[in-house]
Amino acid sequence: MTEKFVTAAQLMGQVLGAEGYPFIVTEHPFSSATTDELGARARRVAHTCGDHLLRPRST
Amino acid sequence: MSIEVLDPTYGDGLAGAGSQEFALAERLETLAGATVGFISNGKQGTVRFFDALERELIAQYGVAHVVREVKSNYSAPADPDILDRAKEWNALVSGIGD
Amino acid sequence: MTLPATLQSNRITFDDPLSVQEHFHSRGWTDGLPIVPPTPDAVTACLDWAGLPAEHLVGVEPVRGRGLTAEKIAVNAVMAGCLPMHFPVVVTAVAAMLAEPFLLHGSTASTGGSAILLIVNGPIRNEIGMDATFNALGPSDRASTCIGRAVRLVLGNLLEVRPGEIDRSTFGHPGKISWCMAEDEEHSPWISLAEERLGDPHVSAVTAMAAMAPRQLMNEWTTDPEEILDTFVAEIKANMRHYSIWAGNYAIVIPPQLRQHFAAAGWSKSDIQNYVFEQARIRRGEWADCGKGAIVHGKDDQEYAALPDPSHLLVIAAGGPAGGFGAVIPPWLGHKSRAATMAVGACVDC
Known part of the structure; x- marks a missing residue:
């Protein structure tokens, strides 16, 4: 989700019965961003993906 | 003289009747060798972003396959046939709210 | 028949009507204008007029699975200033908007900021005092204004379509306060929009369209139907270049001064639709002429039509008696929302 739509995503989570649904936030907008900028965002998002898709590791 | 009026709002929480069965999917142990699906909303800027994210997931986590799907209407929920195919994936990334 | 015992909404008591106003404003339940206090009697009068029990399910919002009942719609209709006789049109409008192809959510x-345009046809227009002539796209009469406003309050109060909540419009437009109009069937040489879409010449019906702001044009210097329509087409093409290239439901509004030329030439609505379908096309390369070269992607000669087929053009007869103007009302975003027409009194779940 881009940062300008965080409250919309939170509200949609609520209205769909999934309050607190976790999502990753990245910069807005996409449409005018360069390919390099999008690549950098994808790298940061990918770092965080593990936190969302994987079970927490026990230490 | 007092006046009695009716509450105009839906008034029973924000969720609708269709949302009762929601639960997060089981988290995975690893993404290594996994099939990860992307459901894009289909907007122009998503293509280059998902290209890059695909490369990153393969490089950072050893993801085996990335399946790319695009919603037919970016303002509507994902098409039923996409959700059917999603059952074959280990993980799903949907986006992007741009 | 009265059904007060069946009303399910929470009741709130105030000392006076002014306190009602301030409470409703403070809770975000209004559009900022004064409302009529929705008393149980006023709400019951609406339900009685339409012959609907309070719990009648008018429709279900498809994305959220949220059912909208006649009672809750009536509460908002009263707030908007509707009389009981307006209520069947409000119910029909809401039912049309909940039709899946309309994509209400x-x-x-959307950031695109469309309003919901309602077009009313059939005998009910006259029964409730709708006026399709002067100021047809603005506040022309009480019924039109209140019905359009009722729909907006329903969206806000029953589906949280409020600015910054579900409604993410960048701009929106003034049609989002209230936008409801009648077709001028009495002074039209054509079949009505409802007859065209439902096949019944006697039906009262409501057509709902997710509509951008109207773009007004003028050509009173010809009597040739093709030249008149060329001006409408130019406006449609401008929208395709500047806003959205995607094909969908466009509406065009044709006033009496121009309708007479179509009538004299024997042009039907179908003739108009076919002509516009053929003419309203642009090449993708035209985007480069207006600063959008970044998305031409080398497909300069790819052609785009404004309409998926001729029937997607809603031709509406309305407007004051003088003036060679016209209006093009573009769709929210191509085909993503389809205009929906529903007969007043049609039962959707039986």
């Missing part, structure tokens, strides 16, 4: 949540 997407069209009301």
